Amino acid sequence: MKKVVILGAGYGGLTVAHRLRDYFRPEEMDVTVISRERTVYENTIFPALLTDDVREDETRFDAMETMGRRGNHFVEAEVEEILTESNEVRTSKGTFDYDYLVVALGGAYxxxxxxxxxxxxxxxxxxxxxxxxxxxxxxxxxxxxxxxxxxxxxxxxxxxxxxxxxxxxxxxxxxxxxxxxxxxxxxxxxxxxxxxxxxxxxxxxxxxxxxxxxxxxxxxxxxxxxxxxxxxxxxxxxxxxxxxxxLSAPKVVRDALPVNKDGYVDVELPSFRVKGLQNVFAVGDLAQGMVQARTARGAMIAGENVASTLGKELKGIQRPLYRQGVLCVFHGGGIAGMLRFDVDERPRVNFVVSPIFTKLKIIYSRLLVRSGFNVPYHAAPTFA
Ligand SMILES: Cc1cc2nc3c(=O)[nH]c(=O)nc-3n(C[C@H](O)[C@H](O)[C@H](O)COP(=O)(O)OP(=O)(O)OC[C@H]3O[C@@H](n4cnc5c(N)ncnc54)[C@H](O)[C@@H]3O)c2cc1C
Structure with a gap:
């Protein structure tokens, strides 16, 4: 049985956790998510908290419960040191060893x-x-x-x-x-x-x-x-x-993994495998990406690619490898709209302004919260 440890219960980390459970049975893979707090917030909706459209309690979920339901472990702890030579992570609740590590601790805001x-x-x-x-x-x-x-x-x-x-x-x-x-x-x-x-x-x-x-x-x-x-x-x-x-990767990550000149973890694309470390992946705000923007959608797409890569390498299953792009659905109080940018054979850009996006943004946010970030379809183009 392979032991996978995922650091960080944000968009990137939880996407990997959900998808690995879709691809591997519990007797094939043990998945543990380690994160600072079991309460996770859907932060892309936060600006709407300034309006009366969204309440704080609608923006959060309990990741320990969500992971438990999926047959994954959740440890509420601070990650203190990543030890890639011994395949271990030191946390405030002890040391955990792994066969595969996914680092998804977000950016150093x-x-x-x-x-x-x-x-x-x-x-x-x-x-x-x-x-x-x-x-x-x-x-x-x-x-x-x-x-x-x-x-x-x-x-x-x-x-x-x-x-x-x-x-x-x-x-x-x-x-x-x-x-x-x-x-x-x-x-x-x-x-x-x-x-x-x-x-x-x-x-x-x-x-x-x-x-x-x-x-x-x-x-x-x-x-x-x-x-x-x-x-x-x-x-x-x-x-x-x-x-x-x-932004950059946080210090605990920069101390352990190779970073580029901007301080993001250096990864191979599209797998998000850390350069020079065969069993370590890095996704989300802390990793170099295919586009400059660091977004929730980008983190989730990176998470999908990590799970697809492990699915192929460990079990021979074919799952898509996606291209990252930019999707910004904005709720601006009185007005709303959507900007989408994807690169397939050529760049594709859509920019639409319509009040309907106020509702769509809120519905999508609820979907993220209720599923514990288990939203498998990101409408992103794939690699051939
Ligand atoms: C106001 C706002 C609006 C946004 N709107 C959009 C949008 O419309 N569309 C979009 O795609 N993106 C949007 N984004 C960007 C998006 O929220 C981020 O890109 C996304 O959160 C990155 O996900 P992640 O998984 O990399 O990290 P995060 O979601 O930040 O998750 C990292 C997790 O790791 C935990 N952690 C960190 N350090 C430690 C440690 N040392 N030990 C233990 N746990 C730790 C954190 O507590 C957190 O739970 C928005 C961001 C903001 C702030």
Missing amino acids: EENFSSIPGSEHAFMHHPLTHFLRIKERLLSMDEVNAVIGNSTGSPIEGPSYQLALIIMHQIRSRGIKGSVTLVTQSPKGVFGMIPSPGVSEAANRLFMEQGINLVMGDSLVEARRDKVITKNGREVESNLTSILPK
Whole structure:
């Protein structure tokens, strides 16, 4: 019997756990997920917590229960050290050995946010606690001058777009004074990293029609009590700043696995096997990917590919290897839409704005929560 240990119960780790159980019977494979907390949050819906459409209790599930139902083990523990030479992982609840290891501990959001000068004057629109504090702060303000953006090199801007739209919607619906400035890293503006100029032109128009000030081709480098400093030296007044930091693999991972110049784990694609380590895989926000964006969909596709690779190598079964792309369904308070980017024989881009995506985003989120991230179909193209 093969022993698989999965570190991290997020989108990537739980996808691997579900899919391995689909492909291997309990007597063929023992699967253990180790993660900091048994309560897992569906974080892509967090911006909608600022509206009345979603409640906090609708965003979480119990991963220990979900894994138990699937015949997998779940250990609620802190991962402290990964020892690839002895095939062991040291945790706050003891040491675990493995035949195969899947590292899915997410990106180093907290580590990188705390290194932004003046981060104590800003929120980070990633964890639940910050979204709840942003909501509370917004409700207490009579005038809002919000600045939302990313650190230089941050690989996901979708949450910034949603937060900017929702704050603007709140300002309007409460009838208070205010402004929202959205800083995009690409000089082309919103979704500027997608190789289709028509998309960013349409998206920029949409954001400007909502009254959002766009600062393009810049990023946030420092927060102060009443302003934000950008990479290009702008000083923008702000009484509500939120920044998504640059990402990398967390230190516990960087200490153990090979990383590229940006700090992401170096993997072979499309299998997500760690370079030079035959029995170790790395997926999700901490790993190098096929596209620059680090997304939940990307993490789940990577998880599918790991399970397909093990299915083929250990049992000779054929399962698809997917291509990663970008799917951003955004709920912006008053408006909603979807950006999809996939590379098959050629890049394919869809950008649609419609209120229907508010409902679709919420339905998809519920599906993720109720299934414990067991959503096997990602509509992604496969390798031949
Ligand atoms: C507000 C917001 C909106 C987003 N919207 C979208 C969207 O619309 N579409 C999309 O595709 N993506 C979206 N994303 C991105 C997406 O959420 C991430 O890409 C995704 O969470 C990455 O999944 P992961 O499995 O790599 O890591 P995570 O989901 O972060 O899971 C990592 C797990 O590991 C655990 N862990 C970490 N360190 C340790 C340790 N040392 N010991 C034990 N456990 C540990 C964590 O507690 C966590 O449970 C959004 C992100 C945010 C913040």
